[in-house]
Amino acid sequence: MLFSDRLTEQEVLEAKGPHREELLDALLCDFRSSFPDLTFELQLGFRIIEAQALQLQDKRTVTLYGGLALHPRLGQDALTFILLHESGHHLAEGCPLPRDPSLACECSADYWATTTGAETLKRKSGRCLRMSAVISELNTVISPRQKSGRKYTGPGSTSGCWANGWPSRRQALFDQARPPAVPGCCI
Amino acid sequence: MGSFIGSQSDNEICDVLITRFSNKPKPNDPQGRTWIRQLRDHFGNENLFDAGHLLPRVFHRLAASVTGGPRVPSNSRSRRRWLHLLNGHLPGNTEAAIRSVLTAVLAPNSNIDYVIFSTRHVPTGSGSFELYPQNNGVPDVYVDANGKNYCKLVLECNTDAPLPDAPNEPDPPARQPGEKVFAAGRATRTRKVAKKSGKKSKKSSARKKTGKKSKAKARR
Numbered sequence: 001m002l003f004s005d006r007l008t009e010q011e012v013l014e015a016k017g018p019h020r021e022e023l024l025d026a027l028l029c030d031f032r033s034s035f036p037d038l039t040f041e042l043q044l045g046f047r048i049i050e051a052q053a054l055q056l057q058d059k060r061t062v063t064l065y066g067g068l069a070l071h072p073r074l075g076q077d078a079l080t081f082i083l084l085h086e087s088g089h090h091l092a093e094g095c096p097l098p099r100d101p102s103l104a105c106e107c108s109a110d111y112w113a114t115t116t117g118a119e120t121l122k123r124k125s126g127r128c129l130r131m132s133a134v135i136s137e138l139n140t141v142i143s144p145r146q147k148s149g150r151k152y153t154g155p156g157s158t159s160g161c162w163a164n165g166w167p168s169r170r171q172a173l174f175d176q177a178r179p180p181a182v183p184g185c186c187i
Numbered sequence: 188m189g190s191f192i193g194s195q196s197d198n199e200i201c202d203v204l205i206t207r208f209s210n211k212p213k214p215n216d217p218q219g220r221t222w223i224r225q226l227r228d229h230f231g232n233e234n235l236f237d238a239g240h241l242l243p244r245v246f247h248r249l250a251a252s253v254t255g256g257p258r259v260p261s262n263s264r265s266r267r268r269w270l271h272l273l274n275g276h277l278p279g280n281t282e283a284a285i286r287s288v289l290t291a292v293l294a295p296n297s298n299i300d301y302v303i304f305s306t307r308h309v310p311t312g313s314g315s316f317e318l319y320p321q322n323n324g325v326p327d328v329y330v331d332a333n334g335k336n337y338c339k340l341v342l343e344c345n346t347d348a349p350l351p352d353a354p355n356e357p358d359p360p361a362r363q364p365g366e367k368v369f370a371a372g373r374a375t376r377t378r379k380v381a382k383k384s385g386k387k388s389k390k391s392s393a394r395k396k397t398g399k400k401s402k403a404k405a406r407r
Contacts, residue, residue: 001306002272002342002350003196003265046308046347051191054307056319056327056341065308068191082191099201100303100339101331142192 004048007067012047015070023076024069030125031062031083038062038090040083042069049141051082053089053109055102062086073140077133081113084121084129088112094179107179110169114176135170142166196260200269201304203250203259208292208302210335222253223293223301225369230293233367236286242273244360251359252369258359264352270360271353278315280322285340287324292338299326300335304342311345319343 007015024042031040041063049067053060062083068074074082086109089097094108104112118129171177190197210221220228226249229235235245247270250259260266277285292299311317319327319341326338 001190001194001197001308002200002269002344003194003260004190004192005194006347006349043308045310048308048347049192050308052307054305054341056339063307063309085191096332099198099205100305101337102329 001048001050001052004050005067006047007049007070011072012066012070014072020070023079024064027076027079027083027127028064030121030127031087034121034124035087035091038087040064044069051086053086053103054100055090060090062090071141074137075133077130078137078141080121080127080129081131081134081138084113084117085109088117091117105179107169107172107177110173111176111179114173131174135173138166139170196262196265196269197306199260201306203253204246204304205302206253207249208304210301227293227295227297229367229369231295233365234290235293236290238286239363239365241360241363242277242282242285243270243356244363246270246273247359248366248369263358267353267356267358268350270358271356272350274356274360278313278317278322280313281316281318281342284318284322284324285342288318288326288338288340291326298336299328299338302338302340304340306342306344308344308347311343313345315345317343317345 028040028042031038037060039059039061041061043063044066046065047067047070048065049071050065051068052063052065054063055061063086064079064083068082069079088109088111089103092104092108092112094111095105097103097105103109114129114131121127121129206222207226208223210223213220213222213225216225234240235249247258251257258266260269275282289302291297292302307319312321318324319339327341328336328338330336
């Protein structure tokens, strides 16, 4: 997070409008009512292009930072998926995340987001997850940024986790692929 | 930390520290110790987190002991920015809290099995960097699914600005007096004892001269 990319002032200005604020308010309202055990925070004051799931003591938090919340190329579909994915870190069953065993791994979080999470969100708030729109929006944000992270996310990685690289992850999201069940195989 | 996008340099810093403080077996350790067990043994000989040890140098040594040499993060610009932050640019209370928590983690009577490292951006009470919770300097301990105790060390960043560039930051940080080699745990101390002991040295020389006998001994 210390080295995360940030939105430029210009990009923030592009995205900041009355409709964006309404969209974010409605989105967070739906998530809070659908997943009451989690705390959803919007940190617009930080322009990092990032979202985060973190459990500290008994508080399970999902934070959406300004760089993603106000990203001019991301709309409600991508933001819905991002919040579902981060919620999935807390609520999915599966391999623990090696960087934090209190959270589920990346591919378990993705699988939960596109299945249980999306169904719960639709049932409780009426909000639908449209995967084709999600992929289309995220393509513009994740692909170019993951190129710099080849050491961890490229084809040379030794992990069997399909969430290692965006192309395989994107395909798995479309297919609603089940995550690997072997502990330690995921990033 | 479950970051949606993540950054290479953040991941590298956290991963190398998580490995160094993990309860996974350390490859090629003659005593079959875990990473943290070996570090605890080392800590008994050298207090890495006393006031005399500079954090950038300690981080560099911890990272190199995992990678075998390559510096972390691999991007030199990020690395200098990171070392610069550790080099006296964290608030005093935050640095003290980091030293306090890691000292408690490595204490011989500690019941903490491993540590994970993370960061988050959040407004803090002090208006600057803080170690969660509120720089209290006490390990924040959790229990995993296997019943192991682990500590979360979360550095909270209050500001939205990127870490400043630091092209003049020493990289690697200069050696400090009194440093001991990480690989040198009990094994090296044993070797030193052996060298000092004339009797053992003679035995060693004798084995070299009589190769057949040594092989026979080995078979037994």
